[in-house]
Amino acid sequence: MDPKTLRYAKTHEWAYLEGNVCTVGLTKFAVDQLTDIIYIDLPDVDDPVTVGDSFGEIESVKAVSDLYSPVSGDVSAVNEKLQTDPTLISSDPYGKGWLIKVKVEKGTTLDHLMTLEQYEEQIASEEH
Amino acid sequence: MALRTPLYDWHVGHGGRMVEFSGWDMPVQYTSIALEHQAVRTAAGLFDISHMGRLSINGADALPLIQQVYSNNAAAMKIGQVRYGLICNERGGVRDDVLLYRRSHDWMMVVNASNRDKIVSWLEQHKNGRAVEITDQTLTTCMFAVQGPQALALCRGLTEADPEQLAYYHAMPTHYHGNKACFLSRTGYTGEDGIEIIVSALDWTQAVELWEELIRRGAKPCGLGARDTLRLEAAMPLYGHELSEEIDPFQAGLGWAVKLDKGDFIGRDALLRRRDEKTLPRRVGLELAGRRAAREGSTVLHKERIIGHVTSGTVTPTLNKAIAMAYVEPAFTTVGTVCTVDVRGKAEEAHVVPLPFYRRKTDERGTSTSRLLPPKC
Numbered sequence: 463m464d465p466k467t468l469r470y471a472k473t474h475e476w477a478y479l480e481g482n483v484c485t486v487g488l489t490k491f492a493v494d495q496l497t498d499i500i501y502i503d504l505p506d507v508d509d510p511v512t513v514g515d516s517f518g519e520i521e522s523v524k525a526v527s528d529l530y531s532p533v534s535g536d537v538s539a540v541n542e543k544l545q546t547d548p549t550l551i552s553s554d555p556y557g558k559g560w561l562i563k564v565k566v567e568k569g570t571t572l573d574h575l576m577t578l579e580q581y582e583e584q585i586a587s588e589e590h
Numbered sequence: 591m592a593l594r595t596p597l598y599d600w601h602v603g604h605g606g607r608m609v610e611f612s613g614w615d616m617p618v619q620y621t622s623i624a625l626e627h628q629a630v631r632t633a634a635g636l637f638d639i640s641h642m643g644r645l646s647i648n649g650a651d652a653l654p655l656i657q658q659v660y661s662n663n664a665a666a667m668k669i670g671q672v673r674y675g676l677i678c679n680e681r682g683g684v685r686d687d688v689l690l691y692r693r694s695h696d697w698m699m700v701v702n703a704s705n706r707d708k709i710v711s712w713l714e715q716h717k718n719g720r721a722v723e724i725t726d727q728t729l730t731t732c733m734f735a736v737q738g739p740q741a742l743a744l745c746r747g748l749t750e751a752d753p754e755q756l757a758y759y760h761a762m763p764t765h766y767h768g769n770k771a772c773f774l775s776r777t778g779y780t781g782e783d784g785i786e787i788i789v790s791a792l793d794w795t796q797a798v799e800l801w802e803e804l805i806r807r808g809a810k811p812c813g814l815g816a817r818d819t820l821r822l823e824a825a826m827p828l829y830g831h832e833l834s835e836e837i838d839p840f841q842a843g844l845g846w847a848v849k850l851d852k853g854d855f856i857g858r859d860a861l862l863r864r865r866d867e868k869t870l871p872r873r874v875g876l877e878l879a880g881r882r883a884a885r886e887g888s889t890v891l892h893k894e895r896i897i898g899h900v901t902s903g904t905v906t907p908t909l910n911k912a913i914a915m916a917y918v919e920p921a922f923t924t925v926g927t928v929c930t931v932d933v934r935g936k937a938e939e940a941h942v943v944p945l946p947f948y949r950r951k952t953d954e955r956g957t958s959t960s961r962l963l964p965p966k967c
Contacts (some may be wrong), residue, residue, distance in 0.1 A: 476705040497621075497622045497623065497624075498622050498623050498624045498907070500881060500883070500910070501881045501882055501883070501905070503882070509909065519904070521745070521882060521883060522903055523623040523624060523627075523815065523819060523905060523907060524618070524623060524815050524904075525741075526883070526934070528886070
């Protein structure tokens, strides 16, 4: 997926909306910060998720972090490959390393999320 | 502001991710904790450990002061020997765990960065008019650790004296770069063979050159992240986790570093009682069935009753298994005991395993080769 077409949450998740299905992943910046990802805990299909709430956790050698949903809806798919190979998140965060797909209400937009440009500004300020 | 070692600019310039640790800005990693950890287990890693406190204890009455505050027997040490021991409080709790070096002209105590001020005051407080001078040399020196099966070979020719002449837990002064003084010891905190080098921080460009030369010779720079996972696999305690003012050395499994027959020292009376105390929690190793890591503070349960808590935990980069050290009630310390650990609200199955989780193998010639311990249960 092209990072330019994605929208971003402050908590470093990306979202891509196609029809009423939103794909959610973790940004390369977040993945680079975590390094050494060893485990990821994701919800089950049909579980509800709420914008801004934790939907899972990602663990690296050093620490564990919550994953926050950028949208509200019901989980329609979970990237099962990550259970056996969580390194996909680091090697391909915008592709094979996607986390979940969420079925959203009709009319849902991603206007509350940042554009790539805005997200890059946030990262720049975090690095200082 | 946090203190910086002479290598600070080097760390930042080489991708070191800096964090504050015990009042110092230190690199937690340069590349990845797993890669740095593996470099130490299979080849050689290089650590800036200048944050460790280095205290010189000097004077005619240095030994009596040390004997008063130190749990091991310093009187039995020869020049060039290094010995692990505890500094205890009156209740037998641990104020710090330290390495003591007997040198030709003084004694040196290497203490934890987090306890440096506390231990300096403790030593001053117990001088009682004795002829002893305590000099904190932490800021005027720096300290590197070269660790791993190739560490000693890699240092060959770097210093006037050959580090391979040093027996394990021995130290000697020598020179590097011709006439620059340095102090070598065959010690470490990774579970591998290796050396630690102390040089002057005043001529810090020389220190940076030495650091870079070690890298050219094949040592991989490693951060505190790998230092932590390595010491955890080797089951070495970390002050503030496995050790505290409330925990005594027997609970921690460090009774071998307490010499109750050496004469009086601070905490001895309490330790005599606590040695035979059968109710205090004991340090154990846990291996978890899943890959979610138990972290400090996680509770350990047996049939839904809390029997202890985790003090350190991670997923080991070498075994890809979740391991932890915990303090549990004495009835649950037997190897093989099954328990559960509450990892952020979810019960994860675990069992008690022997410590250490990892032990290096040494062949007849004394050269070390790495081996992971098979799980025993």
